Amino acid sequence: MNILVTGGAGFIGSNFINHILSKRDDLNIINLDKLTYAGNLENLKPVEGNKNYTFVKGDITNAELVDYLFRKHSIKYVINFAAESHVDRSILGSEIFYKTNVTGTAVLLEAARRYNIEKFLQISTDEVYGSLGETGLFTEKTPLSPNSPYSSSKASADTAVLAFYHTYGLPAVITRCSNNYGPLQFPEKLIPLMIINALNNKKLPVYGDGLNVRDWIYVIDHNKAAELVFEKGKPGEVYNIGASREMKNINIVKLILNKLNKGEELIEYVKDRPGHDRRYAIDSSKIQEELGWKPSFNFEEALDNTIDWYLENRQWWQRIISGEYQKYYELQYKNR
Ligand code: NAD
Ligand code: DAU
DSSP states (O other), X not given: OEEEEESTTSHHHHHHHHHHHHHOOSOEEEEEEOOOTTOOGGGGGGGTTOTTEEEEEOOTTOHHHHHHHHHHTXXXXXXXXXXXXXXXXXXXXXXXXXXXXXXXHHHHHHHHHHTTOSEEEEEEEGGGGOOOOSSOOBOTTSOOOOOSHHHHXXXXXXXXXXXXXHHHOOOEEEEEEOEEEXXXXXXXXXXXXXXXXXXXXXXXXXXXXXXOEEEEEEHHHHHHHHHHHHHHOOTTOEEEEOOOOEEEHHHHHHHHHHHTTOOGXXXXXXXXXXXXXXXXXXXXXXXXXXXOOOOOOOHHHHHHHHHHHHHHTHHHHHHHHTXXXXXXXHHHHHTO
């Protein structure tokens, strides 16, 4: 079973490959990744040398390369993790988001159609639904209403995937997951950024009033759900994934400070993110009832695991924050 996994050097994709190859030897994974700032081959140390794993450095928007890989590896399955994934970066410049997330997905879909593949899994996000008020949950029937260039590019990709299902019968499925956390997450995202800033006694920038709500899920729970949808999900369907763990941003930040024995004086309220979605919350009853998935990690324990991982892997993130990333960080926060 040859699977093209894209974006497998990023946070969720590398956790996925490491996890799946640790328990299965009946599949071959070809990981196509451009190695952008967010891609890191160090994340894939556990599968280095594994006979069922091949890495290809390349861009999903490169139709010639994608066609070549489908032919060379007789690809019959695709899992598309590759994306520009950070909302703040999409606000600084949207072009690469539409290129990778929309054009890149369309290139993969075209190849998938030509080579009659058996399953295409699009890893999408709950952000395509927009923002919730104080109550209610996103279901798969919630209309798409994206508010950032990132989420609009992901929503466009979702419509392309469904169009290929309806028009060509491509056996494609979509997952829409809530906010992930866990080891190997690039430290531009809320949880690793706050852990690392706290460890370095740097200010913790909280956007706006800090009362925006996100619904958190441990990356392993997300990946187990994605694996199940890949195996059993019905073509043409969308499956929401979430662990029903809503938290206000400020409460997560305080919890992290508390766990690291750091004081709340490190918190700094900064100018809000433009178009900042107020609340995300997922109804995952469809995947639970139809495919039998349920989250297995407790939030506090998984957050402890995550903090421990960043404490034990300082070299991993020190290399990141001392490189190119520093320029982004300065640009991001200089006007706040
Ligand atoms: P990430 O930014 O950590 O990793 C993205 C990976 O894609 C990187 O390895 C990067 O090099 C690669 N990539 C980027 N552009 C590429 C291109 N043109 N061609 C090939 N590879 C390319 O992202 P992540 O957090 O691991 O997210 C993975 C997927 O999951 C994304 O599609 C994202 O939209 C989705 N998602 C993320 C979350 C979350 O909380 N992080 C939640 C729900 C869904
Ligand atoms: O919901 C799923 C999405 O979650 C994924 O599709 C995206 O790829 C992923 O980046 C994430 O998007 P968010 O914008 O929700 O995640 P982020 O970690 O950037 O921010 C989480 C919340 O924390 C959000 O309300 C903004 C706030 N925040 C973030 C940062 C980086 C801060 O207050 N300060 C910060 O420095």
